[in-house]
Amino acid sequence: MTRRVLAYAGGGWMAGDRGSALDAHLLSLTGRERPRICLVPTASGDADSVIELFHDSFPPERAEASVLTLFPREVDDIEAFLAAQDVVYVGGGSTANLLAVWRLHGVDTALRSAYDAGTVLAGVSAGMNCWFEASVTDSFLVDTSRPLPDGLGILPGSCCPHYDGEASRQPAYTSLVAGGFPAGVAGDDDVAFSFEDERLVEVVSSRPGARAFRVSAHEGAAVEEPLEVRVLS
16 A cells, blocks of 8 residues: 655645645545545644634535544544544644644554555645654744754655745755755745655646755755656646
């Protein structure tokens, strides 16, 4: 069984694009006409506005939508709940807070079990960062990008979302990688990285001109290798 992650660097329904080609592509990865998709909005503190937008974006005729909240927690067996989903989508917000709360409630291990069983993992911003070993985040101070070497490690290396959307992201990430931070991938808003069995197989975007890079270090400097981006119709 192929294990899949679709990591959004930005865009999609959480950015207000309810007809996003990225979200349509995500649902298509399940091979089901009406997939079961679960939102995990921990990074936003389970904000009502995020949950409402999610349900508006995935109405019953499009998908079977559910939400796993932890503020308060309403699901007893989280592992079984997530295992029953075709897609688990992690919303944006604070990556650091998300990881801490997940580990307290065992969501981290439940997500890994669901992934191993074939559930597609996805998400935007914090919902991108969480799958990697390390990332760049503004969790510790608004508008200031800092390293977070503490992800779930389902995907190897590091990542940086919002490469063109937030001014501090690109300089922070390239500086960190040049200094020994794990190499990884970075993407502009409206870009998503598609992984199969922990291997990057494709980069897609809902916006022509959006960029993606593989970022590594060479002789003390960061090297940004452009990646091919397929624009979704």
